[in-house]
Amino acid sequence: MKPVIVILFVDALGWKLASGRPGFASALANRREIETILGFSSGALPTAFSGRPPREHGRWLMYRRAGADGGVFRGFEKLAWLPARLRRSWRLRQWLTRQVEARGVRGYFNLYEVPLEELSRFDLAERDDLFAPGGLPVDTLWDGLARRGLAWHGWNWRTPEAEAIAGLRERLAAGRDDLLFLYTADLDALLHHEGSAGPRVRERLDRYDALVRSLVDGPPGGRPRWVYLCSDHGMVDVVEHVDLLSPLDALPFRRGRDYDAFFDSTMARFWWRRGEARGAVREALAGERRGRWLREDELAREGADFPAREYGEDVFLLRPGALLVPSFMGSRPVAAMHGYDADHPDMTALLASNRPLPPDVRRLADLRGFFERELDAAEAAA
Secondary structure, eight states, X not given: OOOEEEEEEETTOOHHHHHTSTXXXXXXXXXXXXXXXXXXXXXXXXXXXXXXXXXXXXXXXXXXXXOTTOXXXXXXXXXXXXXXXXXXXXHHHHHHHHHHHHTTOOSOOXXXXXXXXXXXXXXXXXXXXXXXXXXXXSOOHHHHHHHHTOOEEEEOTTSOHXXXXXXXXXXXXXXXXXXXXXXXXXXHXXXXXXXXXXXXXXXXXXXXXHHHHHHHSOOTXXXXXXXXXXXXXXXXXXXXXXXXXXXXXXXXXXXXXXXXXXXXXXXXXXXXXXXXXXXXXXXXXXXXXXXXXXXXXXXXXXXXXXXXXXXXXXXXXXXTTEEESSBTTBSSOOXXXXXXXXXXXXXXXXXXXXXXXXTTOOBGGGHHHHHHHHHHHHHHHO
């Protein structure tokens, strides 16, 4: 009988977090650490789905520099004329979000606390649905499913987790699908809020453990279930806060005039308009011991050496556990964060299954090829 493949993709379920929970997902006896990439889910998920590094699939961070077409925020420079109080309005940001969606953006994005008067300098990398065929400019797992003509269904961040799990159970019981895929970002949000030792984090892990057991234990006589639990990265508890904006504001060079910059929660990215500004900024941040300027070879190793430098001409990365406050992602601290050096133990992702795991599946980019081979094996077992 042909097996059904069930993939539970839990954002931010790191190897260390899962391993620190005795008996967690014990129904999946085969498990392994998976090397993630530098950055966030905006780059990690495309890497997992395509099997390619960011430089090839084109996605790394949520925001990049606007190109010649002006990007999805074209015209937003007029917002600079609004009073500061209005620019900080939550209602205005909600309205602007709808305007961006009306321009055809189907991928995930959030305006967070990016200064509205600076939005027109940037663009969103994720325009299409990463969880569907054609969502990336390169071939993906979902494109492969379409070519195979398999019956499959998926749930992602657009569906509340409880509703998605209920849908998964229903379709699994019906037995008509060859592959079921469920992505949830709920654990990621809880970790940001509580940290790795948070009570709701522990409760959610218990819930996932019960879900995995129920997925593996199918009804007698039913289709075999090949179950996989995986993630895109782990999470690091925040232990210190770093303010990079204040030392930059003290310089005689100004953002928007002498250089452009984007401040993510763990890194600052720069594009230079004046060479003197580059020298001054690099020197000012060189004294910040809680971070470092990334070298070209480091960016190349991470697959983030983009020829057009759309994600930054220079990148300053904080050390694991340090949080940039304030940043364009938020002005308030959070309990845990990701987007650090990929080799930090807390950043390592997870792959667990009731199926054997080949020794060559070690990196996030290996997941796509692994699942393709599992689909082949399921076809052969039919």
